[in-house]
Amino acid sequence: HPESGTELFGKEGEQWLSDKAKAQYQFDDWAKDSETLPYWKSWNSFFTRQFKDRATQRPIAGPESNQTVISPNDGSVFRWQDNVLETDVFWFKDMRYSISDILSSSYKEQQALIDQYDLVNMFKGGTVFQTYLNPYNFHRWWVPVNGEVLFDPIVIPGDYFNKVVIPDFAGMGEVSTISFDEAMKQGASVQKGEEMGAFNYGGSSFVMIYQKMPNKKLVFIDAEGNLIPKEPILPEGSASVGGITINIGAQI
Known part of the structure; x- marks a missing residue:
């Protein structure tokens, strides 16, 4: 709603986006709707x-x-696991998931698409790489590899809670909506x-899921070439960062 911009940022001298907050949000890095208050026209904006200059602020590795596969998002590494079988359980947002859980849908037409491409078997034995975004991160995601889109994106149905009512890792809040870029179409x-x-x-x-590649091993390293442990230091809260942070566009 347009009024959310005024309510969010308020008047100069009365807004929550203080000098300290601007530093934490790296205020000068971001494109704005206006260079004067309220800066952005709404909360979602x-x-x-x-x-402002993604080529400088988030260059693409290789x-x-x-x-080299790039990180598709800004964030902290939560954990990664290899040789994940169909029913292996891994944790995400303090809930139990498996390949068969994620690659399934209660919508018949979506499940038919998942079955058509045999996605469960395609990714069985592969690798799961999980990251966490805090409120200060860039909340868009980019293509991690050069390739072709196999099918139109689907949003698998699930539950949305307007407040945390289940055990939740470090106070992580649920996503309200995701939107795909119009260019992400089949072919x-x-x-x-x-x-x-x-x-x-x-x-x-x-979360990114990688196929198992015969006679090849995935090695996760940060932008400086350091190995990323499977279970790194984790954030202490929803506004905290973990021990290993990654930038969108950087190699992983």
Whole structure:
């Protein structure tokens, strides 16, 4: 709602976005609807803000090569696990999931698509890489590899809680809505760093599932080449960062 911008940022000298908060939000990095108050026209406009100069602030690692996979989002590494079988359980937002849980849908037409591409078997034995976003992060995600879109994106139905009513890792809030970029359509050729979509209103978790590749091993390293442990230091709260932070566009 347009009034959410005025209510959010208020008048100069009375707004919550103080000098300290601006530093925490890296205020000068972001494109704004206006360079004067209220800066952004609504809460969602602020939440889904873009970089002023993404090429400088988030350069793409190895843009022409798939030897390096980039992080699709800003955030902290939650954990990663390899050789994940169909019914292996891993934890996400303090809830139990498996490959068969994620790659299933209560909508018949979505399940038919999942079955058509045999997605469970495609990713069985693969690797799961999980990250966590805090409120200060960039809340959009980019294509991690060069490739082709197999089918139109689907949003698998689930529950949304307007407050946390279940055990939840470090106070992580649920996403309200996600939206995919219009270019993400079946048959489209995509490049590393191309925008895939955005979280709207909220959202704090991201998972990538990699296929098992015969005679190859995935190694996760940060932008400086350091190995990423399977279970790194975790954030202490929803506004905290973990021991290993990653930037969108950087190699993982």
